[in-house]
C-alpha cells in the first residue's frame with residue numbers, strides 16, 4: 104500500500120488537494136477525559152461535567168467522519184523546486200571500472216575458512232599434546248583440561264588429570280572442533296580485509312591479543328582453571344593455530360564478491376527495485 | 385519566504401483565528417510543533433527543579449529545601465523528564481518528519497493525532513496542578529513525593545495521604561492514552577502511507593525507528609496502565625493489590641512498572657538513534673553504513689528490551705536463575721547497540737566530515753552514550769548492582785543516557801531540522817557556544833556524580849552528613865549545573881532569536897538526501913505539491929547525481 108487514501112488522486116489535477124478539515128472535537132474530548140480524571144481528585148461534579156463533554160465530543164467527532172470524512176480543498180501552488188547539490192564532486196574508489204563496489208572485491212569461499220580452521224586445529228592439538236608429554240608425561244592432560252571447562256566431573260588432582268577419561272575426550276573434541284571451525288570461518292572472512300601481511304596479522308598478532316585478553320580475565324572468571332594453564336605454551340599453541348589456519352586460508356582460491364544485492368540476483372521485481380528498462384550486465 | 389505561497393482555503397477572521405487554528409488543527413506539522421514547544425517549556429521547568437535540588441545537595445546538611453519539598457522535586461523532575469519532556473519532544477519530531485520523509489501528506493489518523501497531543505498536554509497540566517493544591521507552595525503543594533517509579537507500599541493511602549500520588553497516577557494515565565494514540569498513528573502511517581517506490585527497505589532509518597518505537601509503546605504502556613488502575617482501586621475503592629497486610633504484593637508493582645519502565649528507556653533512545661542515523665550521514669557526506677544491519681539491530685533492541693525488566697529488581701531478591709536470566713538478556717542488548725555504534729563510526733570513517741552544530745551534538749552523543757552504555761553493562765551484572773543499586777552511581781548512569789545521549793540527540797535534531805520547520809537557520813555561532821558550554825556542564829555534573837555513588841551515597845536523600853567524603857563531589861556536580869543552565873539559556877535565546885531574525889534557510893540548507901528537503905521550508909500544508917516517487921533510500925541523491933544514482937546499487 105503506497106498510495107494516499109486521503110489525498111487527491113495522484114497524477115491528476117495538481118491544483119487542489121483534499122486535506123482533513125480542522126476540527127475542535129479531539130481537543131474537546133481530551134478536555135472531557137482530563138476533567139473526568141481531575142474529578143476523581145476534586146469532586147464528582149467535575150467528573151460528571153467531563154463525561155458530558157466527552158460524550159458530546161465523541162458525537163461531534165463521529166459526525167465529522169461518518170458517513171464521510173470531512174475535507175477541505177486546499178489549492179496547491181505549483182512551485183519549481185530545484186534540487187541540486189552544491190557539491191558536484193564525488194570521491195570514489197572506482198576499482199576495475201565499477202562506479203561503486205562492495206568491498207572487499209574478492210573473498211575466500213566459506214570452505215576455505217573451514218579447511219583453515221580444521222588444519223589449524225590439528226596443529227594446535229598436536230602441539231598441546233606434545234606439551235602434555237613434556238610437562239606431565241601424558242597426552243591426556245591438555246585434553247582433560249579443556250574438557251573440564253564445561254564438564255567438571257574429575258577431581259583436580261594430578262593423577263586424575265593425567266589419566267584417560269572418555270567423557271572428557273568427547274567433550275574436549277567437540278569443543279575443540281567447533282571452536283576451530285568458527286575461528287577458521289572468522290579468519291576466512293577477515294583475512295581479505297587485512298591490507299598487508301594477512302598471515303602475520305592473523306597468525307601472530309591476533310593470537311597475542313587474544314591470549315593477553317584471556318590471561319587478564321581468566322584469573323577472575325575461573326581461578327582454578329587459571330592455575331593449571333601454562334601461558335607460554337598456551338600462547339605457542341594459539342600461534343600455531345593462527346599460522347597454520349592463516350596459511351591454509353590464504354592458499355585457497357579467491358572468488359569475486361557479488362556486486363549486486365541478493366534481491367537483484369534473485370530476480371525479484373517490485374516497485375523501486377532497479378527497473379525502468381535499465382540494462383545491467 | 386516560501387511559506388507565503390500556501391493557499392488558505394477558507395476565509396478566516398483574523399482576530400481569533402490564530403488560537404483556533406492551533407486548537408483545531410489536524411496538521412501533523414503543527415501538532416509536531418506543539419509537542420515540541422510544549423516539551424521545551426517542561427524542559428525548562430524540570431531544569432529548574434534540578435537546579436533547586438543541586439543547590440540543596442551542593443553542601444552537606446543544607447537547609448535550603450525541606451525534606452518534603454525535596455521528595456516532591458525529584459518525583460516531579462523524573463516524571464516530567466520522561467513523560468512530558470523526552471516523550472513529547474521525540475514524538476513531536478516523529479510527527480513532523482515521518483510523513484515528510486515517507487512522502488505522505490499527513491499522518492494516517494490526523495484527528496487521533498490531535499487528540500493524542502492534547503491528552504499528553506492535559507496530563508502534564510494535571511500533574512502540575514498538584515503544586516497548587518493542598519499545602520503551601522513553598523513545600524511543593526500536594527505534588528507527588530513517591531519517586532518517578534512510585535513503588536508500593538509507599539503509594540498506599542496509609543503512607544501517601546493527600547492527593548499527590550493520585551495526581552501522579554491520573555496524569556500518567558491521561559498521557560498514556562496520548563502515547564498509545566501516537567504509537568498507533570506512527571505504525572499505521574509508516575506501514576500504509578509511503579509514497580510510490582518506497583518499499584520498507586528503502587525507508588529512511590528515521591521511519592524504521594519510529595515504527596519500532598510505536599510497537600514498543602503499544603506493548604509497554606499497557607502494563608503501566610493496568611498497574612495504575614490497580615493502584616487506583618487500592619486508593620479509592622479499598623483494594624488490596626499492593627497491600628502486603630491483606631495478601632497483596634508490592635513486588636507485583638515493581639514488575640508491572642518495570643515491564644513498562646525498561647522498554648520506555650528504548651522508547652526514548654530509539655527515536656534518538658533515528659536522529660543520529662539521519663544527521664550523521666549528511667555531515668559525513670556518506671550513505672549510512674550497514675542499513676540492513678541497522679534495521680535488524682533496531683528490531684533486535686526493541687525485542688530484547690521487552691525481556692530485561694527485572695534487572696531493576698536484583699536487590700529485591702530473586703532466585704539465582706532469575707538473576708542469571710536478566711543479567712544475560714540485559715547484556716545481550718549490548719550486541720545490537722554495539723552494532724549501531726560501529727555502524728555510525730563506519731559511516732563517519734573516510735567521510736568528508738563537516739563539524740556543524742548538529743554534527744557536534746551527534747559526536748557528543750556517540751561518546752556519552754557509549755560510556756552510559758558501559759556503566760549500564762556494569763550495573764547489569766547482578767553482584768555489582770547489589771552494591772550500587774539506588775546509589776548516585778545509578779543516577780549518574782541514567783543521566784548519561786538521558787542527558788548525554790537522548791538530550792544531545794534532541795539538540796542535534798533541533799539544529800538540523802529547525803531550518804525546515806521555520807525556514808530560518810539557527811545561529812551556528814550560538815550553537816557552538818551552546819554545545820561546548822553544555823558539554824562542559826554535563827561532564828562536570830555527571831562524571832563526578834559517579835563518585836559519591838561509589839562512596840555509598842544513596843539516591844533521593846535530601847541531605848547528607850559532613851565528613852563522609854561526599855561534599856566535594858556534590859559541589860562539583862552542582863557547579864556543573866550552572867554551565868548547563870547557561871547553555872540552555874543560549875539555546876532558548878537562539879531559538880527565539882533565529883525564529884524572527886535567523887538567516888533564511890532555503891529548501892535544502894544541508895545538502896541532504898531525504899524527502900523532507902525536497903519541499904519548501906516550512907512545507908506547505910499539503911507537504912508536497914505533487915506526491916514524490918522514490919527509487920532508493922536517498923531520493924535526493926538520485927536527483928542530484930543522475931549520473932550515479934543509488935538505486936542502481938540497492
Ligand SMILES: [Cu+2]
Pocket residue numbers: 645646649692693695696
Ligand atoms: Cu532497565
